[in-house]
Amino acid sequence: MIWNVARTALIALKRDRGALVLSFVLPLAFFSIFAVIFGRDNNTTPTVKLIVVDQDQSQASRALVKGLEDETSLVVMTRPGAKSKNAPAPADYTAATAETAVKAGVAPVALIIPEGFGQHPIAFGPGAGGSTLELLNDQSDAIAPQIVVGLLQKVALTSMPSTMADEGMKYADKYVGGFTPAQKAKVDEGLQELRKAEADGKTNAGSGSNSAGAGIVAVNERAVVGENKKSPMISFYAAAIGVMFLMFTASGSAGALLDEAESGTLERVLSTRVTMTKLLAGKLVFNTGLAFVQLVAMFLWGWAVFKLDFFSHLPGFAVMGLCTAFAVAAFGMLLASLCHTRAQLGALSTLVILIMSSVGGSMFPRFLMPESMQKAGLLTINAWAIDGFEKVFWRDLPVTDLWPQVAVLVGVGVVLFLIARRVARRWEYA
Amino acid sequence: MTASVQKAGTETALEVGRLVKRFGDLTAVDGVSLQVRAGECLGLLGPNGAGKSTLIRSMVGRVIQDSGRVTVMGHEAGSTEARLALGWIPQELSIYPRISCRENLGSFGRYYGLKGHALKEAIAWCLHWAALEEKQDDVAKTLSGGMKRRLNMAAGMMHRPKVVLFDEPTVGVDPQSRNRIFEMIEALRDAGTAIVYTTHYMEEAERLCDRIAIIDHGRIIAEGTKEELVEKTFGRCSQVLARFAGETEAIEAWAKRHDGRVTHETAEFTIEQAGEIAPLLDDATKAGLELVDVTLRRPNLESVFLHLTGRELRD
Incomplete structure (x- = not known):
């Protein structure tokens, strides 16, 4: 009898494709996404974009920059990218332009190597008098500054051996009593060889472990974005979680179309003066409004409970909220029009929305992901919506700076709606 | 009309x-x-x-x-x-x-x-x-x-x-x-x-x-x-509905001999004159069928439908 019950359940499962998909495809898809993000080739460190401003232009500073450039975990930028192929190369970053770039989200960290760094590049212990590097960071990315600081210490140790030895000599002079002239001549000879090797690029700076040094170079970190924010990640999570649940709501709401098709109401409505285009457009308007109200509720909750600075960002919120709601509503309409039953819609929407949310940054920030995954995230509504809300609430950028997100979200919404309209032809005539 | x-x-x-x-x-x-x-x-x-x-x-x-x-x-x-x-x-x-x-x-x-x-x-x-x-x-x-x-x-x-x-x-x-x-x-x-x-x-x-x-x-x-x-379907004909006790095969064979049909254990015939009923029932007795009841009626819409489609309306 137990076997018979199990057998009946097995037959039912075989007939229920949606349940099969959820049982097998979804776990595999999620396993693969997490494996790619956190586990590939033991390289769990994401690539960090780093702007470097070398105000010193000394041998030591150039060696440090070279060492940083050789790090595979860093993408070092000393100047902005050219606007077009034939355009002249833009000027190197200055401290001011680097700060602006970090504020605009071009890179999460900028390193300023001050003038005079080459004179006293390193310091053995606090208060030892070495030059201080300045690290400008964006607090929304908590990982990048730590990676950069760690790598900076490592690179200082490995890319500037002559400086290390030179500084060591000074410490020996000061605390040990100094060398004899013969010893000093011998050391100078060795240092010359090291400097030559550094100049020839023969020092080994780009490999080895990623463990941070113990403060060989002094670094002063300064947050240039989010320094005055009370709750740094609230706006991110309001947008990230909001978009994910908006998608579930939108697909569920668009599923009313399937209920109406099943009950015959859809066909009856289409026998009145209402055409399929008008019907879908009406539902799109409703679902867009519903999604927008949901976003408002979520951000108001963030304001009331988590001190999110909502009311001073209303124009940006309105623009991003409406564009996101429109794209998400059109996405829901497409899912509903592709399915034949509520059960199918439930399975498909769960699969697609969870995958989009994980890749698009709704579950964890995209800066934690490998470069390829971050690029793949741009294929999702989540990523564009989150980026837009981040510009509004985190970077305090004006509404005009939202044009890429607005263009993509509205464009995606229009395209998805047109596809949904095309697919919905199956309901129009027999 | x-x-x-x-x-x-x-x-x-x-x-x-x-x-x-x-x-x-x-x-x-x-x-x-x-x-x-x-x-x-x-x-x-x-x-x-x-x-x-x-x-x-x-x-x-x-x-x-x-x-x-x-x-x-x-x-x-x-x-x-x-x-x-x-x-x-x-x-x-x-x-x-x-x-x-x-x-x-x-x-x-x-x-x-x-x-x-x-x-x-x-x-x-x-x-x-x-x-x-x-x-x-x-x-x-x-x-x-x-x-x-x-x-x-x-x-x-x-x-x-x-x-x-x-x-x-x-x-x-x-x-x-x-x-x-x-x-x-x-x-x-x-x-x-x-x-x-x-x-x-x-x-x-x-x-x-x-x-x-x-x-x-x-x-x-x-x-x-x-x-x-x-x-149009039956002209001036009437319908005889006869119910028998006995084996279904025997009832169907008898009904078929007289151009009738059996539905719900009732044999149905179309006749032009009332005089056709007696020979019909005599033959049933000879076939060993035990008559339970018999009805004579004017065909109705259901008769027409059944006659024309060979199926009942709810089939």
């Missing part, structure tokens, strides 16, 4: 001309031609799969026909004018279950372009017509089966169409509610509305329909008033 046929106008409200609709190799509607006049109720009868639904949906303009034509008040089916002249009451409960009766009617009224005072008036009329005034604020899904059916009908009447298609409107309805629905339809017909009525209940067709068209395999195989159909 019934009284209501006499009342029917001469204006053709709905016309189907040589309509053909194929789905792949299947010809669902095969050259059907029909006319319904204002104030007339045409019953459309046919076994399941005969092509009734496709024909009805063609009238609504929801089917792209392979050939032929359907017009509603002179307008091509599916055109805006035809949509406004036609009311369709689908077999399924095609209403919004989570909103009230009044809100349902309001929604469908707006879909037909009604607004303001005209919309309010139409809602009031429909609520009265469907006897749902007291339930107007009740959510549709909380109504009884009969009330849901009436609301389903009222939703198709908001724009006061001149032609109404009723697709089995009494399915799953208790006798009391069914009577109420009959009265609603009769009121419409008496007010001059042209009606097409499909049903699986012969007594409904006999009560409501002025003319009946029987459809099978996509074709109209008979059309006329009930009396005309009986006359």
Whole structure:
């Protein structure tokens, strides 16, 4: 009898494709996404974009920059990218332009190597008098500054051996009593060889472990974005979680179309003066409004409970909220029009929305992901919506700076709606 | 000819001309031609799969026909004018279950372009017509089966169409509610509305329909008033229904010898004169069949249907 019950359940499962998909495809898809993000080739460190401003232009500073450039975990930028192929190369970053770039989200960290760094590049212990590097960071990315600081210490140790030895000599002079002239001549000879090797690029700076040094170079970190924010990640999570649940709501709401098709109401409505285009457009308007109200509720909750600075960002919120709601509503309409039953819609929407949310940054920030995954995230509504809300609430950028997100979200919404309209032809005539 | 046929106008409200609709190799509607006049109720009868639904949906303009034509008040089916002249009451409960009766009617009224005072008036009329005034604020899904059916009908009447298609409107309805629905339809017909009525209940067709068209395999195989159909099918013949105790095979063999048929353990014969009954029963006795009862009757609509299609209406 137990076997018979199990057998009946097995037959039912075989007939229920949606349940099969959820049982097998979804776990595999999620396993693969997490494996790619956190586990590939033991390289769990994401690539960090780093702007470097070398105000010193000394041998030591150039060696440090070279060492940083050789790090595979860093993408070092000393100047902005050219606007077009034939355009002249833009000027190197200055401290001011680097700060602006970090504020605009071009890179999460900028390193300023001050003038005079080459004179006293390193310091053995606090208060030892070495030059201080300045690290400008964006607090929304908590990982990048730590990676950069760690790598900076490592690179200082490995890319500037002559400086290390030179500084060591000074410490020996000061605390040990100094060398004899013969010893000093011998050391100078060795240092010359090291400097030559550094100049020839023969020092080994780009490999080895990623463990941070113990403060060989002094670094002063300064947050240039989010320094005055009370709750740094609230706006991110309001947008990230909001978009994910908006998608579930939108697909569920668009599923009313399937209920109406099943009950015959859809066909009856289409026998009145209402055409399929008008019907879908009406539902799109409703679902867009519903999604927008949901976003408002979520951000108001963030304001009331988590001190999110909502009311001073209303124009940006309105623009991003409406564009996101429109794209998400059109996405829901497409899912509903592709399915034949509520059960199918439930399975498909769960699969697609969870995958989009994980890749698009709704579950964890995209800066934690490998470069390829971050690029793949741009294929999702989540990523564009989150980026837009981040510009509004985190970077305090004006509404005009939202044009890429607005263009993509509205464009995606229009395209998805047109596809949904095309697919919905199956309901129009027999 | 019934009284209501006499009342029917001469204006053709709905016309189907040589309509053909194929789905792949299947010809669902095969050259059907029909006319319904204002104030007339045409019953459309046919076994399941005969092509009734496709024909009805063609009238609504929801089917792209392979050939032929359907017009509603002179307008091509599916055109805006035809949509406004036609009311369709689908077999399924095609209403919004989570909103009230009044809100349902309001929604469908707006879909037909009604607004303001005209919309309010139409809602009031429909609520009265469907006897749902007291339930107007009740959510549709909380109504009884009969009330849901009436609301389903009222939703198709908001724009006061001149032609109404009723697709089995009494399915799953208790006798009391069914009577109420009959009265609603009769009121419409008496007010001059042209009606097409499909049903699986012969007594409904006999009560409501002025003319009946029987459809099978996509074709109209008979059309006329009930009396005309009986006359055309059976002439002046009568039917003998005989019930026997005994083995079914023996009863069927005996019935077959006399061109009869057996349904529900009752043998059925068509005879021209009463004198034919005695020899028939004598032969049954000789065949060893034990007679339980015998009835002589004038053929009815069900007899016609069975005779023409070889199937009962509910098959």
